[in-house]
Amino acid sequence: MTYDIKGKTAIVTGSARGIGKCICSDLLKKGANVVVSDTAEDVGNETTAEFQKEFGESRVVFIRCNVTKEEDLQNLYSKAIATFGYVDIVVNNAGILNEENWKLMMEINVTGLIRSCQLALDNMSTKNKGKGGVVVNLASVAGLMAGEGSKVYHASKHAVYGYTRSQYLTQGTDNVRFNCVCPFLVDTALAQDWDNSNRTFLTSDLIEKLKAHMLKTEDIAEAVIFLIEDESNAGKAYLVTPFQKWDYYEQPSVLPF
Numbered sequence: 001m002t003y004d005i006k007g008k009t010a011i012v013t014g015s016a017r018g019i020g021k022c023i024c025s026d027l028l029k030k031g032a033n034v035v036v037s038d039t040a041e042d043v044g045n046e047t048t049a050e051f052q053k054e055f056g057e058s059r060v061v062f063i064r065c066n067v068t069k070e071e072d073l074q075n076l077y078s079k080a081i082a083t084f085g086y087v088d089i090v091v092n093n094a095g096i097l098n099e100e101n102w103k104l105m106m107e108i109n110v111t112g113l114i115r116s117c118q119l120a121l122d123n124m125s126t127k128n129k130g131k132g133g134v135v136v137n138l139a140s141v142a143g144l145m146a147g148e149g150s151k152v153y154h155a156s157k158h159a160v161y162g163y164t165r166s167q168y169l170t171q172g173t174d175n176v177r178f179n180c181v182c183p184f185l186v187d188t189a190l191a192q193d194w195d196n197s198n199r200t201f202l203t204s205d206l207i208e209k210l211k212a213h214m215l216k217t218e219d220i221a222e223a224v225i226f227l228i229e230d231e232s233n234a235g236k237a238y239l240v241t242p243f244q245k246w247d248y249y250e251q252p253s254v255l256p257f
């Protein structure tokens with residue numbers, strides 16, 4: 001079963017540049033109306049103007065939003081609805097990798113993402129008279145494995161995975177489908193913050209191999225579009241790697257029955 005993106009409205013957080021910008025571009029190509037949103041107002045406005053030129057002025061808006069601020073998130077959803085009438089798709093992409101400022105990292109990667117998911121449910125859940133919808137969260141391969149150098153980043157992405165999986169349990173009553181995407185290293189500004197020095201677990205050979213096979217933002221946008229369109233899976237992580245076929249990650253059950 002394929003979810004039709006054409007004519008739907010999508011919010012993408014942290015989308016002035018990088019992976020988020022590329023996701024917006026692919027959503028526009030598929031015929032969605034798009035809300036570009038970020039803390040970086042100048043870059044966000046430039047990105048939006050670029051898209052408006054290519055896809056038409058009425059299909060894209062920029063709404064400034066710092067995901068750590070409750071009032072910004074509420075304003076994001078209410079302005080998106082005032083502009084386009086409804087929000088069908090949310091991609092929670094905003095994220096940082098900064099172990100020194102780990103409390104802020106948790107606020108952005110976890111608290112902000114969860115609050116946005118709650119607002120998505122408030123507006124889209126059929127329990128609240130919404131029409132249902134789709135949410136894709138940006139986790140990482142860091143959400144599925146241990147990491148030596150960025151332990152809090154790993155914790156933040158494990159939280160994204162756990163929260164996304166748990167939404168599956170109420171999908172039947174909400175009609176909002178949640179999945180997350182777990183990429184390896186992607187060629188963006190954030191990848192430069194990945195300090196891979198002094199590892200005992202990762203060999204320098206493996207690190208060189210990872211750097212030589214960096215994913216492109218286009219790969220992640222393609223995976224996100226796939227997750228939005230694929231109605232047959234919910235509450236899953238989708239692993240995007242340069243080394244094998246992309247696929248849903250199957251978590252073994254811990255229950256004895």
Ligand SMILES: NC(=O)C1=CN([C@@H]2O[C@H](COP(=O)(O)OP(=O)(O)OC[C@H]3O[C@@H](n4cnc5c(N)ncnc54)[C@H](O)[C@@H]3O)[C@@H](O)[C@H]2O)C=CC1
Pocket residue numbers: 013014015016017018019020037038039040065066067068093094095096097108138139140141182183184185186187188189190191
């Ligand atoms: N680049 C990589 O290797 C990987 C990235 N990811 C995840 O993908 C997502 C996007 O990352 P990239 O595009 O690589 O990073 P990026 O640094 O290129 O873009 C992130 C965007 O988020 C915005 N942002 C930062 N703080 C914000 C806040 N408080 N509120 C709203 N927007 C904010 C930034 O201004 C920027 O435009 C992140 O969640 C990241 O953890 C996951 C796996 C690998």
Ligand SMILES: CCCCCC(=O)/C=C/[C@H]1C=CC(=O)[C@@H]1CCCCCCC(=O)O
Pocket residue numbers: 097140141142146147148149150183184185186190191194199201202210
């Ligand atoms: C053996 C897998 C190593 C994966 C390295 C990679 O491709 C990704 C790099 C990171 C950049 C942003 C992320 O979200 C990625 C998470 C890091 C995961 C693994 C790090 C392992 C370690 O630091 O010990």
